Amino acid sequence: MNVGFIGLGSMGGLMARNLLKAGFSVVVHNRTREKERPLVELGATSSETPASLGAEADIVITMVSDTKDVEQVLFGANGLATGLRPGSLVVDMSTISALETQRFAEKLLELEVGIIDAPVSGGTEGAKSAKLTIFVGGSKDDFNRALPVLERLGSTITHFGPIGSGQTAKAVNQIIIASTFLGVAEGIALAKSAGLDPNMAIDAISKGLASSWILENRGPRMIDGSYPLGFKLALHRKDLRIALEQAASLALNLPGAQLVATLEDSLMEDFGDQDMSSIYESVRPKEDS
Amino acid sequence: MNVGFIGLGSMGGLMARNLLKAGFSVVVHNRTREKERPLVELGATSSETPASLGAEADIVITMVSDTKDVEQVLFGANGLATGLRPGSLVVDMSTISALETQRFAEKLLELEVGIIDAPVSGGTEGAKSAKLTIFVGGSKDDFNRALPVLERLGSTITHFGPIGSGQTAKAVNQIIIASTFLGVAEGIALAKSAGLDPNMAIDAISKGLASSWILENRGPRMIDGSYPLGFKLALHRKDLRIALEQAASLALNLPGAQLVATLEDSLMEDFGDQDMSSIYESVRPKEDS
Numbered sequence A, B: 001m002n003v004g005f006i007g008l009g010s011m012g013g014l015m016a017r018n019l020l021k022a023g024f025s026v027v028v029h030n031r032t033r034e035k036e037r038p039l040v041e042l043g044a045t046s047s048e049t050p051a052s053l054g055a056e057a058d059i060v061i062t063m064v065s066d067t068k069d070v071e072q073v074l075f076g077a078n079g080l081a082t083g084l085r086p087g088s089l090v091v092d093m094s095t096i097s098a099l100e101t102q103r104f105a106e107k108l109l110e111l112e113v114g115i116i117d118a119p120v121s122g123g124t125e126g127a128k129s130a131k132l133t134i135f136v137g138g139s140k141d142d143f144n145r146a147l148p149v150l151e152r153l154g155s156t157i158t159h160f161g162p163i164g165s166g167q168t169a170k171a172v173n174q175i176i177i178a179s180t181f182l183g184v185a186e187g188i189a190l191a192k193s194a195g196l197d198p199n200m201a202i203d204a205i206s207k208g209l210a211s212s213w214i215l216e217n218r219g220p221r222m223i224d225g226s227y228p229l230g231f232k233l234a235l236h237r238k239d240l241r242i243a244l245e246q247a248a249s250l251a252l253n254l255p256g257a258q259l260v261a262t263l264e265d266s267l268m269e270d271f272g273d274q275d276m277s278s279i280y281e282s283v284r285p286k287e288d289s
Helices: A012-021 A033-041 A050-056 A067-075 A098-109 A123-128 A140-150 A165-193 A198-205 A213-224 A233-249 A255-271 A276-282 B012-021 B033-041 B050-056 B067-075 B098-109 B123-128 B140-150 B165-193 B198-205 B213-224 B233-249 B255-271 B276-282
Strands: A002-006 A025-029 A059-062 A089-092 A114-117 A132-137 A154-161 B002-006 B025-029 B059-062 B089-092 B114-117 B132-137 B154-161
Touching: A002 A012, A002 A050, A012 A025, A012 A033, A012 A059, A012 A123, A025 A033, A025 A050, A059 A067, A059 A140, A067 A098, A089 A098, A089 A140, A098 A114, A098 A165, A098 A233, A114 A140, A114 A165, A123 A132, A132 A140, A132 A165, A132 B198, A140 A154, A154 A165, A154 B198, A165 A198, A165 A213, A165 A233, A165 A255, A165 A276, A165 B165, A165 B198, A165 B233, A165 B255, A198 A213, A198 B132, A198 B154, A198 B165, A213 A276, A233 A255, A233 A276, A233 B165, A255 A276, A255 B165, A255 B255, B002 B012, B002 B050, B012 B025, B012 B033, B012 B123, B025 B033, B025 B050, B059 B067, B059 B140, B067 B098, B089 B098, B089 B140, B098 B114, B098 B165, B098 B233, B114 B140, B114 B165, B123 B132, B132 B140, B132 B165, B140 B154, B154 B165, B165 B198, B165 B213, B165 B233, B165 B255, B165 B276, B198 B213, B213 B276, B233 B255, B233 B276, B255 B276
Parallel strands: A002 A025, A002 A059, A059 A089, A089 A114, A132 A154, B002 B025, B002 B059, B059 B089, B089 B114, B132 B154
Antiparallel strands: A114 A132, B114 B132
């Protein structure tokens, strides 16, 4: 099976590498073409455009930034839609709008091309170790076709239901982590401000009700004021916009996520490219430097 | 060793029971006297007032609702302070103000009575199974004297530093759970509102970045709209007031905790006596009934 891979950013590059390691024949394309080179050195072939890549592949993974980027890759000039053969399958692993995903699926259906949405959680650590959590929406048949590929990228793969439901699950995930990150940041800010040993506090608190992956793994970074990736603040802000747009379309008010969006906006300039644990900077005590 | 126990509420009653089971000689007192009876039936003796109890005990645990209640038990009419012998030790396991705790300690010092603060996390489940997380502040000697008793009540016991630091650690814990609860509630609200299976979402999400004790153990209660205790919303609101007062005294702004306090205020009348997972009611989608 020929697997196409479009979007070799900080996540996609690591994921394409895992497919090569697993023995798949992989053809890659990236808007900034020089990002293809490390993959080609590992055995991938490269392709000029999404259209030419589509003509060579049975399954094409797209891993790009936002809804408009997926639209461009699919339906733009030299887009996948002009190259894909009937019966081929698009696996969109980007985090984008669930509603727009449904619209893309309708347009691809006219070309007899399948699509599933399969956004991920787990950041660059999960991408590297092939232990991503993958949220899938689409038909059962398309899910089963993609599964041998997805299994080389993630360790928890859940088929939620029809097209778009993977994106909804991802939005739920991003909403939950938003306030969880803020709670951990505020707790650490209070500990530091009050002169409590914050590492001791994390150790004690991690045994009880307040325990979370974020407290144990990102709390120490907040204490150090150092935010290596991880998962970019700017990307979480983008995901939060998508999730909040979906909530708004359902007349649902999510004040915690709204608050985090506002706090992240204030950090974008200085910390947008750092890990989202930098949300700590928005509540950092003045005397803590 | 004679252990006194004052405050036989939903937490204290279970904790006193564990001390009896462990073979301690326990003398109990409660403002509403009839709550003493089940403990007496299990082998405790009862005492008329905090003062008379204090005269009989080497170590006295106080487990009452708020700062003013601890003050009343210690320094009110027939308070502990009038009965305690020099060399005895108060172990205040209530969640109260760290600052007031320091003031109480100074007054007890004049009577040659020791005090440590030892608030807990883990709710009635933790109290029952003697697996509470206990946050301790006070002198090392006093901590060591109390340890044989504390070890029968909790499984994670951390000595943070001087008097009041246990309360600060507890405040950190309550700040962290505030926004974590809200994040989980908002995620589940979005899942339900968008027609996603929320149990499937929790299962998938619990494997990744968003995993927390609250998501796994309280998410299902939010989905059911049923909030058995656990930990009362009203008590968390009280703890949050104490934590936010401490933050304000340090000129620290904690917008997530502030938001949760506001949301909890709106729920106090209908859900104050239910588990704090009822925070879900403040973001519940209109069509979810």
